[in-house]
Amino acid sequence: MADPHRTRQDPGVRRLVQSIGLSRQFAFFLLVADTPRVAQEAFAVLEEGVAGERGEAVHLVQLEPYQAHAPIRFELLVDEVLAPLVDPTEAMASARAIVVIDASGAPPRDDDAWKLLFHRMNERRNVIAAALPGTLVLALPPRLEPLFAHAAPDFWSIRSLAVVVKGAPPRP
Numbered sequence: 522m523a524d525p526h527r528t529r530q531d532p533g534v535r536r537l538v539q540s541i542g543l544s545r546q547f548a549f550f551l552l553v554a555d556t557p558r559v560a561q562e563a564f565a566v567l568e569e570g571v572a573g574e575r576g577e578a579v580h581l582v583q584l585e586p587y588q589a590h591a592p593i594r595f596e597l598l599v600d601e602v603l604a605p606l607v608d609p610t611e612a613m614a615s616a617r618a619i620v621v622i623d624a625s626g627a628p629p630r631d632d633d634a635w636k637l638l639f640h641r642m643n644e645r646r647n648v649i650a651a652a653l654p655g656t657l658v659l660a661l662p663p664r665l666e667p668l669f670a671h672a673a674p675d676f677w678s679i680r681s682l683a684v685v686v687k688g689a690p691p692r693p
Contacts, residue, residue: 599641
C-alpha cells in the first residue's frame with residue numbers, strides 16, 4: 522500500500538516539485554510511478570508543493586483517458602490527450618497550470634496505442650511546446666518509460682527531469 526507521507530518525502534518528488542517551481546515557461550517532466558495510486562499521491566504533492574515554491578496558486582489539469590474507457594484505442598488517445606495538447610483549453614493555457622498526462626494505470630494490452638501516441642507527440646513536440654506556456658508532466662508505469670524513449674526520442678531529449686517514485690514495499 523502506498524504511503525502519502527512517504528510520497529511527500531520521496532527525493533524524486535521533492536526534486537520534481539523544486540524543478541517545476543522554478544520553471545516559468547514550457548518545461549517537460551517525466552514521472553515514473555510503480556502504481557497509479559503512487560502517481561495520484563505525487564500529483565497532489567506537486568500541486569501543493571509547487572504552489573508553495575512559487576508563492577502563488579497553481580492548478581493541476583489531468584488528462585486521464587482511462588476515466589471512462591478501457592481498453593484504450595489510439596483514436597481515443599488522440600482525442601483526449603494529443604488534441605488538448607496542441608489546442609489547449611483555457612485552464613491548460615495558463616502558465617500556472619501543471620498539465621499531467623496520466624498513463625500510470627495503462628495495462629500492457631494498451632502499449633501499442635500509447636506507443637503510437639508517443640510517436641505523434643514526438644512529431645508535434647514543437648507545437649505542444651508553443652501551445653503550453655507552463656509545465657507538462659507525463660506519468661508512466663515503469664514498463665512504458667523505454668517505450669516512450671524509443672517512440673519519442675526528440676520529446677525524450679527535451680525533458681527537464683525524469684524521476685522514479687515507488688510506493689512502500691508491501692508488508693508481510
